[in-house]
Amino acid sequence: MNHELSVRDLRFRYRRSAQELFDGLNHTFRPGVVTALTGESGRGKSTLLYVLGLLLTPTAGAVLVDGERASELPDRRRSSLRATRFGFVFQDSELDPARTIVDSVIEPGLYGGGRRALLRARVEELLERFGLGERADHRPGQISGGQAQRVALARALVGSPGIILADEPTGNLDPVNAANVLDALDDAAAEGRVVVIATHDPVVVGRAGEVLRL
């Protein structure tokens, strides 16, 4: 599970923007450590997260996953890496309202080539761990925001990825639910994962093992 994620001489510019971001950033995100990406609005916190997640291609430099220049791989390989080595947590959970909780959690495992039947046991284990065992067959509209974000965490962990990328995961939660989510992310890091959180929340920054200020 111990994957290494790093960036080398990283620069990024949106197609219609004059502003270049990251200024040749070099950084290694270590397994077992929660890293908080922070900075003023417009400095590129979320953008860096999506660049790390291989969804945006750097203008210069590279993203390295286990030493491989992953940002330069063809789209098919990058998709495969996202499905197998990365877990994503979005600010508003992004659950499909038409799917049950179980189906939502299984989704990235299917994209990674897994079989539904084999993934089912892992999903049930994760839902139990996050206290959602009895909600497995509910739909997102039938659970609270905090529960939805825990479902999103379970979804991020279903493929046993080594890297978790979270974009303002506590942005829409009350303090209690936010603390639960952060505890779960700490646990994910404690299991040897790279955990990167884009945030402007001082509580999250205060709990992070490492802070990368942009």
Place this chain on the structure above:
Amino acid sequence: MRVGELAREVCASAIAARVSSVLALLVSAATCLAALLTVGQQAAAEQRLAQEFARPAARTLTLTDDNNSSLLSSAAVDTLRSLDHAERVVALGTPRDASNGALGEGATRVSLIVVSGDVDGGITLAAGRMPSPGAAEVLVSATAQTKLGLAVPSGVVETTDHRQWSVVGRFVPLTPFEQLEGQIVAIDPSPADANREVRIVADSVASVSGTQAAALAILAPNPGDLAVQSAVAAAATSASPTAQLTAFGRSLLLLILGAGAFFIAVVVLADVLIHRRDLGRRRTLGITRADLVTLVALRTTLPSALGAALAAGAGLAVAAARSLPIPPEFAFSVAALATITAAVAAVPPALLAAWRDPVAVMRTP
């Protein structure tokens, strides 16, 4: 993504996106039904026209020796039978009067004709037996039997030259020899007298002209020696309306399928734009572009196939109720074509979905 899981995802996704699935189903069904009830009618009309031109009457060439020039001898008939495109050649002698031999003078007269060549292609036996070749035996038609006052097709008829013929059976004339109804026929493979008329049935309407030219080249070097009646003009004109109908039907089908494809593409495009966050989430979580295109295209194709199948069934039912001769294979072909059209029409919006920037989609509320 595994094929089985992708197939399951396609089904689940088609059910989840109810509005676009129902629209795709309706558009596909409408396309299929419109094609069936318009192009199907065209095809049926085309088929009827082709059948009309393919009837033996339209393929028949009649050579008549009005000048008694003995050009239509039995040897000439044998030569004509060997022509490549001659399906059957039947020669008819000069008719003569005959009456019931048992009734004597004053009995009703019926004409008797000696037939040679492909006799099986001119008449068929309905009762009794065929006359022995060359023997003084004849067959009567049902009308002739009545006129002669024969209770059964058996007895004796006498021609005006006082020759007697045994009636051994009853015949039914085949198309295009209906003129033999009401007559008596004698069968003689090699009649001593030259024939008065030869009818050649060509194997297709297209070969009538060539067969006529070949027959005249063999039999009558001088124009006017033989009178010719044929469907050559009909054959020449038949190609035109058939070709026009075919071209019109093809254009109409393309137009209907094109309209169907346009509406399907609009439905899928709207679906892709409405569900952009769903598609962006899938891309972020790791679905490949190829799998996403397959997913979007197939989740449209699935309800479209269902709609086309239902429309094909409905179209056949309507056609049966209105007595339109639309063959089931045509209906199934149109349904398959409508489904393929829907699948192809869904690809461009699916490509758009797969190539949209997922980050821009996810970050746009």
